[in-house]
Amino acid sequence: MNIDPVVNALKSIAKPAASLVINQAQRNETVVRTLKQFNFDPVQPPKDVDGVYVYSLIEYGVDKQEVLLNLFREREIKNAFWSAYTSNDPLGFYKEVEKFLQGTDSEYDIRLMRIELRSQLEEFGEIFIKVAKKSKSKEFEPFPEWNLDEYPTEFKSLIREKIRSFCGRQFVFDAFKQFCNKNRSGYFTVVGNAGMGKSTIAAKYVWDNKSPCYFNIRSDGRNRAELFLESIRKQLIKHYQLQNAEKANLADLLEQVSKKLTAGEHLVIVVDALDEVEQEAGGNLLDLPTALPERVYFLLTRRPYTRDKKRLSAPDVPIEELDLRGSQYVDLSREDIKEYIRFFLNDEKDYKNALRQWIQNRNIYDNDFVEQVATKSENNFMYLRYVLPGIANGDYNDLSLKQLPDGLQEYYQVHWQRMGMEEKLQEVKVFILFILVEIGTPIPCEMMAAIAEQDEYDVQVVLDEWVEYLKPQNIKGENCYSIYHASFLDFLKAKRILDAKRKLFQEVNQRIADYLIKEMA
Numbered sequence: 028m029n030i031d032p033v034v035n036a037l038k039s040i041a042k043p044a045a046s047l048v049i050n051q052a053q054r055n056e057t058v059v060r061t062l063k064q065f066n067f068d069p070v071q072p073p074k075d076v077d078g079v080y081v082y083s084l085i086e087y088g089v090d091k092q093e094v095l096l097n098l099f100r101e102r103e104i105k106n107a108f109w110s111a112y113t114s115n116d117p118l119g120f121y122k123e124v125e126k127f128l129q130g131t132d133s134e135y136d137i138r139l140m141r142i143e144l145r146s147q148l149e150e151f152g153e154i155f156i157k158v159a160k161k162s163k164s165k166e167f168e169p170f171p172e173w174n175l176d177e178y179p180t181e182f183k184s185l186i187r188e189k190i191r192s193f194c195g196r197q198f199v200f201d202a203f204k205q206f207c208n209k210n211r212s213g214y215f216t217v218v219g220n221a222g223m224g225k226s227t228i229a230a231k232y233v234w235d236n237k238s239p240c241y242f243n244i245r246s247d248g249r250n251r252a253e254l255f256l257e258s259i260r261k262q263l264i265k266h267y268q269l270q271n272a273e274k275a276n277l278a279d280l281l282e283q284v285s286k287k288l289t290a291g292e293h294l295v296i297v298v299d300a301l302d303e304v305e306q307e308a309g310g311n312l313l314d315l316p317t318a319l320p321e322r323v324y325f326l327l328t329r330r331p332y333t334r335d336k337k338r339l340s341a342p343d344v345p346i347e348e349l350d351l352r353g354s355q356y357v358d359l360s361r362e363d364i365k366e367y368i369r370f371f372l373n374d375e376k377d378y379k380n381a382l383r384q385w386i387q388n389r390n391i392y393d394n395d396f397v398e399q400v401a402t403k404s405e406n407n408f409m410y411l412r413y414v415l416p417g418i419a420n421g422d423y424n425d426l427s428l429k430q431l432p433d434g435l436q437e438y439y440q441v442h443w444q445r446m447g448m449e450e451k452l453q454e455v456k457v458f459i460l461f462i463l464v465e466i467g468t469p470i471p472c473e474m475m476a477a478i479a480e481q482d483e484y485d486v487q488v489v490l491d492e493w494v495e496y497l498k499p500q501n502i503k504g505e506n507c508y509s510i511y512h513a514s515f516l517d518f519l520k521a522k523r524i525l526d527a528k529r530k531l532f533q534e535v536n537q538r539i540a541d542y543l544i545k546e547m548a
Contacts (some may be wrong), residue, residue, distance in 0.1 A: 028077050030084070033065055034100045037088040057089050074164035076492055080105060080215035083155040094136045095147055103127055112155070115171035141374070146187050149175040160274075178233065179247070182242050189230035194370055195363025196228050198356065202349050203232075203326055207293065210345040212319040216301075216327040217246060221514035222409025222435050223360075225328035229299040232326060234484055239263060240297040241313075243304050246498065246509035246516065248468045250303045255313045259296065278316040285320035293322040301329035301339075303513065312338045319344050351406075360406040367408060368397045371415045378485045381419035405434040409514055413438060413495070439518040446492075454531065455481060461535045464519045469500055469507035478535075478542045 038265050059069045062085055067073070072082045088096050098104055104124060111120030124144065128134040137144055152173035159167035166379055199217060204216045219225050226242065233240045236330060239262040243250040263280050264272050264510060267287050272280060284294050304312045311317065315325065317340060327339075331352070339346065351360060371378055371384075371405065386396050404410040414431065417423060421447075424490060432438040452535055462475050472490060476483040490508055498511040510516040523530070 028081055029083055030100050030105075033081055033085060034088075034096050036061060036064065037085065037091070037096050038093050040089060042286065054089055058086055060374060061085050061089065069177050072158045072162045074162045074166070076109060076166065076373075079155065079158050079162055079164075080108075081169070083151065083158045086158065087151045087154045091141060091147075092142065094133050094140070095142065098124070098128075098133060099151065101127070108155075110437065112152075112167075112171055115169075117149070117171065117173050117175045120152070120173050121145060124148060127171075140376070141191075143190075145175050146183075149173065157172045163241055177261060178237070178251070179240065181258070182233075185226075185242055185244075186230040186234055186240075189227045190234050192367065192370055192375065193231050194229060194367040195359075196224065196231070197467070198359045199228055199349060199351075200232065200482070203498060206345070206347050207295075207324055210324075211321045212323045213345035213347065214315070214325045214327060214341060215341060216329060216339070216346075216348045218329060218331055218348055220408040221330060221512070221517065223351045224363075224408040225330075225351070226299050227408065229297050229326065229328050232295075233297050234296065238295045238297050238326075239266060241299070243298070243300040245300075245305070245513070246467065246469065246511075247500075250300075252304070252306050252313045255298070277314065278318070281316065281320050281323050285323055288322050289382055289398070289509065293324060295324045297326045299328045300513075301327055302332065302336075310338070311340060313340075315339060317341045317344070332336040357406065361401055364404055364406050364408070364411070365397050367411055368400055368415070371411075372397070375415075378416055378419035381421075382415065385418050385424070389428065396428065399428050399430070403431050403433055407435045409512060410435045410438055413442075416495075417442075439515060443518075455479065455485070456489050456492070457531060458535060459486055459494065460519060461522075461532055462539065463497070463508065463510055464516065465532070465535050465539055467509075469502060469509040471502075471505040471507050473505075475508075476539045 057311060062082065065081070065085070066079075067082055067085070074077055084096075084099055102280070104127060107123035107127070108120055109125070111117055116172075121144075128137070128144075152175070156167075156170050156173055160170065174180075203215050206213060217225055217228055229240065229242070232238060239259055241255050241258050243255075259277065260272065260275065260280060263269060263284055267284050269280070269283050269287075274393075275283070281294070288294065298313065300317075301312050306312060319325075319341070331350075350356070358491045372382055373379060387391070400411070400414070404414075414423075418431075432441040443449070448457055458479050459475055459481075462478055464472070472487050473483055475490075476486040479486060490499075496511055496515050497508045499506060499508055501507070510519070
């Protein structure tokens, strides 16, 4: 099959053509329409290799940049992919693509657009395998494990999302490097308020160094010591080919790894959000060892804590903290914040044009915008993550620069009021969000509808309306939702103490209890 007409069709809807694909439903509709355009059955893929390749390219390429579409149309790339597929060597495919791109304009364009090539190649491979399985052709068996990197599968999407617009924070990495250079082992903790970029720092270090990692996520139920040990154990066994370690505790695992480290090599394990860990009193959080072998380090992140909440005791191990709130880091953090704002203004393809239009309509100079929004943010990246796209999407067309909310908590409150959530007519929306708060783990729309005693379609409309604050994920074939960020979860929990909402929280808990009793009957 001639691939050129397909690529040309995909190019007509390729980024950055004015943010054409707004949500997953629209994307799926575009994929189906494009498949039909080239006489593919959207339900049953073809059985031949060429057909599956083109079919997969349509599923993958609907909202991709032109440079990526041109890459996959190349015969050398297609042959390299099939060779890697049949030999179960995805990393070999990555190396062949890098070799193919070396010194070309495409390589320059990919770097200029900050495209993570490795994740794109992995995404295409995963889609190809999914399509190959649907084809039910024996030609594609055995199906390879298409993993182009060494990151745990459960954290890949989180890491990619966090580093997408990463800026600055070099002073944190420099401080950690100095800590490792002057100590034989140790615990280094980055402390900061919600939204100050702790998880992004952790993700960036993992991405750059392929370090074993664990991200505690309360809303996903991934915040217990046994899950942490299970994940880290698998990673260390894979990284270092450990033998007979399937039941080893963390201290024994670290001892085994330390004996395998070559001269100049060290092990860094990254653990994010210690404050979200759920664990009975007594001992270190996540049962972190009280002693560490030489050349073994932990890079930890957590929110500010009281002495009784620290739960990290290692008398003979160096322990150091970097508090992002510290006066010595305020100026450095502000520079990082300003760099992040400039990135949105100049390089963020989905928002830069609309942001510039908003600025021009108000006769604001770029530097004034950067300085004032940085001040408004109070050095909080989560604030910018919401406010900058909000400006671009027209949410603040009725406001001046000075009228933008001050700080993350005021942003949440202003947004809450602008959405009319204090009004009686919006009580159903509040009820649905409170269900997510009280359940605490990802749940499907169907379950929320049953608890709220609402039509499932109406609940989905509410979820779509608040999607930027929620984390959708597919669990065992069901689309489930949880609160995206701990700071928004805290904001909603604070509504419990307000008289106007207290009764609603009580009703939510009663409905949840009634639902669970009914399900167990």
